[in-house]
Amino acid sequence: MARALKILDSADVSNTGLLALAPVAISTTAARKLNFFNLSRTALGEILSKEFGLPAFRSTQIFQWVYRKGITDFALMSDLGAELREKLALCFEFPKAEIATRQISSDGTRKYVFKLSDGKLVEAVMIKQPTRMTLCVSSQVGCGMGCKFCRTATMGFVRHLSAGEIMAQVVGVIDDAKEFGDSFSNIVFMGMGEPLHNYKGVLETLHILTDHHGLAISQRKITVSTSGLVPAIRDFGTHKAPANLAISLNATTDEIRSRIMPLNDRFPLAELMAAAKDYTTVSGKEVTLEYVMLSGLNDSAADLSRLVKLVNGLPSKVNLIPYNDNAGLGFQTPAKAWVMEWRNKLVSKGINATVRWSKGQDINAACGQLVTESARQKKTVSAERRPSAGVVR
Numbered sequence: 001m002a003r004a005l006k007i008l009d010s011a012d013v014s015n016t017g018l019l020a021l022a023p024v025a026i027s028t029t030a031a032r033k034l035n036f037f038n039l040s041r042t043a044l045g046e047i048l049s050k051e052f053g054l055p056a057f058r059s060t061q062i063f064q065w066v067y068r069k070g071i072t073d074f075a076l077m078s079d080l081g082a083e084l085r086e087k088l089a090l091c092f093e094f095p096k097a098e099i100a101t102r103q104i105s106s107d108g109t110r111k112y113v114f115k116l117s118d119g120k121l122v123e124a125v126m127i128k129q130p131t132r133m134t135l136c137v138s139s140q141v142g143c144g145m146g147c148k149f150c151r152t153a154t155m156g157f158v159r160h161l162s163a164g165e166i167m168a169q170v171v172g173v174i175d176d177a178k179e180f181g182d183s184f185s186n187i188v189f190m191g192m193g194e195p196l197h198n199y200k201g202v203l204e205t206l207h208i209l210t211d212h213h214g215l216a217i218s219q220r221k222i223t224v225s226t227s228g229l230v231p232a233i234r235d236f237g238t239h240k241a242p243a244n245l246a247i248s249l250n251a252t253t254d255e256i257r258s259r260i261m262p263l264n265d266r267f268p269l270a271e272l273m274a275a276a277k278d279y280t281t282v283s284g285k286e287v288t289l290e291y292v293m294l295s296g297l298n299d300s301a302a303d304l305s306r307l308v309k310l311v312n313g314l315p316s317k318v319n320l321i322p323y324n325d326n327a328g329l330g331f332q333t334p335a336k337a338w339v340m341e342w343r344n345k346l347v348s349k350g351i352n353a354t355v356r357w358s359k360g361q362d363i364n365a366a367c368g369q370l371v372t373e374s375a376r377q378k379k380t381v382s383a384e385r386r387p388s389a390g391v392v393r
């Protein structure tokens with residue numbers, strides 16, 4: 001027991017480098033314990049080796065219990081010795097995020113608001129699609145990127161989520177989905193926050209999600225979406241991050257892009273597209289370009305021609321996203337026929353193009369609509385009485 005407590009001493013944790021492995025825990029209890037959900041299997045193995053002298057296969061066993069069997073009580077991990085189980089229980093906790101609210105859309109999409117240990121709220125969405133469910137998770141509380149068409153931007157940046165807090169959304173939704181008899185096959189980092197701004201937390205999460213002894217989610221089924229943080233895009237490729245990359249493009253000129261995405265002033269289109277190209281070269285993957293269509297602003301015939309040129313030679317696909325009408329943000333949704341004309345024109349030019357029609361609009365779970373209720377009440381005017389929630393990228 002003394003040994004178990006020793007590794008939890010903050011000075012020791014710092015000296016042994018464990019601090020980096022143990023970011024903010026979600027739970028308000030047992031503050032001296034390590035949040036298991038923050039740890040990759042490699043990180044867990046290092047702790048078990050250093051502190052208990054255990055071989056690597058122990059971390060594999062524990063990962064399988066937690067992520068494959070859903071067991072988070074060490075006492076039930078029957079292939080571990082009784083003494084070890086007691087020690088582990090003193091060292092680790094499994095802080096699940098509390099589901100503050102759950103709303104179900106008429107189209108089957110479910111929106112969750114999770115309450116974190118500090119009372120902050122983040123949203124995750126189970127998006128119902130014809131052949132699958134996709135889980136959309138948040139990576140930050142609020143967002144500092146300031147995209148003008150996005151409700152989350154109205155919150156401003158509050159803080160990053162730790163890997164454990166992102167995993168808590170995943171585990172929380174998995175648990176809740178049992179009630180519906182479904183599960184997700186794909187995960188997208190398109191909830192609240194700019195994922196590549198929280199680069200460390202997101203990368204750690206990706207390694208946990210894809211661990212073949214854990215949830216074993218294929219990296220082909222995970223997509224991280226960025227508003228265009230060029231240095232992080234380059235790092236994402238260099239690190240061979242286990243996920244697909246999507247870039248929220250949304251304009252074909254710097255003038256319009258800077259107007260709707262202030263980040264474009266720092267990383268203009270030419271730099272962004274060069275980074276996208278380099279990413280595809282380094283990673284060997286294609287990149288998805290997301291294009292939120294804002295009627296009369298970025299959806300002209302000239303925009304379409306420029307988009308074709310921008311995409312030319314880039315291993316990519318284009319995802320057109322008709323803007324979700326959010327009260328008070330001042331943009332308009334394009335006509336469905338015009339969206340389809342864009343899509344068909346792109347396809348006729350040999351570009352892989354799809355349209356992402358909104359899901360969960362009646363519960364504010366659609367793209368660009370995510371903002372926690374408390375923030376909405378503070379930041380929106382009383383005229384806003386329709387549903388909303390969200391993320392747009």
Ligand code: SF4
Binds near residue numbers: 144151153194227
């Ligand atoms: S669209 Fe994404 S990056 Fe832009 S403000 Fe919204 S959450 Fe942040």
